[in-house]
Amino acid sequence: RKEVEQDPGPFNVPEGATVAFNCTYSNSASQSFFWYRQDCRKEPKLLMSVYSSGNEDGRFTAQLNRASQYISLLIRDSKLSDSATYLCVVGGSGNTGKLIFGQGTTLQVKP
Amino acid sequence: EPEVTQTPSHQVTQMGQEVILRCVPISNHLYFYWYRQILGQKVEFLVSFYNNEISEKSEIFDDQFSVERPDGSNFTLKIRSTKLEDSAMYFCASRTVTSTDTQYFGPGTRLTVL
Numbered sequence: 001r002k003e004v005e006q007d008p009g010p011f012n013v014p015e016g017a018t019v020a021f022n023c024t025y026s027n028s029a030s031q032s033f034f035w036y037r038q039d040c041r042k043e044p045k046l047l048m049s050v051y052s053s054g055n056e057d058g059r060f061t062a063q064l065n066r067a068s069q070y071i072s073l074l075i076r077d078s079k080l081s082d083s084a085t086y087l088c089v090v091g092g093s094g095n096t097g098k099l100i101f102g103q104g105t106t107l108q109v110k111p
Numbered sequence: 112e113p114e115v116t117q118t119p120s121h122q123v124t125q126m127g128q129e130v131i132l133r134c135v136p137i138s139n140h141l142y143f144y145w146y147r148q149i150l151g152q153k154v155e156f157l158v159s160f161y162n163n164e165i166s167e168k169s170e171i172f173d174d175q176f177s178v179e180r181p182d183g184s185n186f187t188l189k190i191r192s193t194k195l196e197d198s199a200m201y202f203c204a205s206r207t208v209t210s211t212d213t214q215y216f217g218p219g220t221r222l223t224v225l
Binding site (some may be wrong): 034042087096100101 | 126146153159161166167212213214217218219221
């Protein structure tokens with residue numbers, strides 16, 4: 001089983017649509033969870049951390065289900081500028097802080 | 112806003128040559144990382160560095176790789192004898208103290224081995 005698994009997509013959606021991405025992780029001892037965004041040939045940039053209680057940042061909502069080892073990201077009212085690859089990222093179980101990345105889900109928002 | 116910087120942005124080298132990739136982490140950060148991303152693949156952890164020593168390394172980080180913090184600002188990744196399969200984007204990252212803190216990534220160095 002992959003350490004962090006995502007549907008690679010691509011997801012092609014019209015502007016204004018709501019889109020959801022899912023991710024599963026294999027290590028139940030993981031302590032930290034993130035969604036990063038990566039534009040083509042650029043560095044990953046933190047979109048948001050994910051907490052057990054769920055958290056929201058503007059149009060973005062992230063959820064964590066520890067029992068199912070499942071993480072989600074919901075994007076409402078999609079913008080053209082949201083087109084990117086969304087990386088599900090899990091912190092390793094040790095205290096070195098290494099990050100384990102999923103393959104990424106590609107989103108293309110069309111006018 | 113402080114940022115992680117990396118040089119060069121693109122390095123082309125011949126197979127078997129040594130390369131050194133350079134990074135300047137954010138100044139008050141204490142943990143430093145190297146990751147790589149082969150074209151079309153996921154970002155992979157290589158090594159973490161804290162208190163002037165390696166704290167964790169992956170299977171990819173074999174004897175051909177080494178890291179160093181030669182002064183108070185730079186953090187380098189050396190590949191002793193490059194192979195074709197080392198061609199990738201190499202990202203440096205840094206963070207503060209807590210393991211759940213955000214890691215900030217540099218813009219990357221694209222390494223091409225011919």
